[in-house]
Amino acid sequence: MTFSITRRMALGLVAGATLLSQAAIAQPYPNHVIKMVVPYPAGGPTDVIARIVAEEMGKDLGQNVIVENVAGASGAIGTRAVxxxxxxxxxxxxxxxxTHGNNMFLLKEPGYDAVKxxxxxxxxxxxxxxxxVKNDLPVKSIPELIExxxxxxxxxxxxxxGIGSGSHLATELFMTRTGIKMTHVPFRGAAPLVTELMAGRIEVSNSTLPSVLSQFQAGQMRAIGLASPQRNPLAPDVPTLREQGITNADAESWAxxxxxxxTPKPLLDKLSGTIIAILNKPHVKExxxxxxxxxxxxxxxxxKPYLAKEIQTWAEIIKTANIAAE
Structure with a gap:
């Protein structure tokens, strides 16, 4: 009798758990807050773009999407958490x-595999x-910087x-191509870098355009060369490296x-479709x-194939620049 009761109780618990699991699966997605991790400090361009998308996701999905900044270890801490x-x-x-390329080669123990x-x-x-460059540095062009x-x-x-960031590796590529040597000063994100450059405590940076655009437009620093095949309409007066004779040092940092x-495929499809639709909204694009x-x-x-190609490209840059894993 005791065994029969115990068995019935166990079966009841299993059945209850199954029903609860099925009920959870049947619940509409999303039914509570979604967290979007930005593995860098607040205030930088990556953070700003994430917040624009998160705001729109909240509207489209009917649930709050919060941005959580988890900085450190060249973006590895926040990425590892996800x-x-x-x-x-x-x-x-x-x-x-x-976070999804360079850290695989530059950190001995990133704590995750960017692809798998x-x-x-x-x-x-x-x-x-x-x-x-800082305003009082006596250079107004890329050839003058090289000289x-x-x-x-x-x-x-x-x-x-940060070590392994796009701004780090793009500058290492530039130094390799031009035969110059400058001393690397890594920061934890764009905001502190910009602050130190405006204060004149560092002289040069090959930064992402959005992280310094408003500052050089306001005259707080000087822009001398864009590492892109063509000029950017937001900075039409800044010549490209190619225009200044450097034809093999262009670089970009994808996001x-x-x-x-x-994550179950239906949820991946939902998230992917939502984000893609948001990025194509005219007011978001603007x-x-x-x-x-x-x-x-x-x-x-x-x-996926773009990611594979980019990982290979940056791995070659890291090898060429002789940057050791830390």
Whole structure:
């Protein structure tokens, strides 16, 4: 009798758990807050774009989408947290070529695999890089910067948004191509870098355009060269590197949205479709492009081969620049 009662109780618990699980699955998605992790400090261009998209997602999905800044370790801390998060559609990350590419080669223990641990939701586009210098540095062009750097190798300090960031590797590529040497000063994101450059405590940065656009437009620093095949309409007076004789040092930093890899496909499709639709909204495109970000929206299938190619490209840059993993 005792066994029979116990068995019936156990079966009842299993049945109850099954019903609860089925009920959870049957609940409409989303039914509570979605978290979008930005693995960098608040205030930088990545953060601003994420907040624009999160705001629109909240409207379209009928649930709040909050942005959580989890900075540190070149973006690895926040990215790692998402890789380990419950794959239930309620945690995503706005990553880039650093978090989902370079960290695999530059960090000995990033704590995640950029390809195996994530499912791409949407490629957003890329940040173009622009060389900016402090106002009292006696250079007004890329050839003048090269000339000054060659007079005293290593004396000039250049800032980046962290070891392995686009601004770091793009500058290393530039130095390799031009035969100059500057000293690297990494920061935890764009905001502190910009502050130090305006204060004159670093001399040079090959920063993403949106992170310095308003500052050089306001005369707080000087822009001397865009690392892009063509000029940007938001900065039409800034000549490209190619126009100044440097034809092999263009670089861009892409950005994309990801979810944990085991997130159910219906939820991935929902998130992906929502984000892609948002990035194609005219008023969203206007807000984002005004930041200096070049939109190039890709669905997951189009983004995957692009991601593979980019990882290979930046791996070669890292090898060429002899940057050791830390």
């Amino acid at each position: 890789a380990r998060a419950e794959p239930d559609g309620y945690t995503i990350v706005f990553g880039n070529n650093q 641990d994530f499912a791409p939701l949407a490629g957003a586009g890329a940040f173009e890089h622009v060389f900016v 000054l750097a060659k007079k005293d190798p290593g004396r000039l300090n250049y800032g980046s948004t 994309a949205f990801f979810a944990p890899v085991n 807000r984002i492009t005004k930041l200096g970000f070049t939109l190039n929206v890709r669905d997951p299938e189009a983004f």
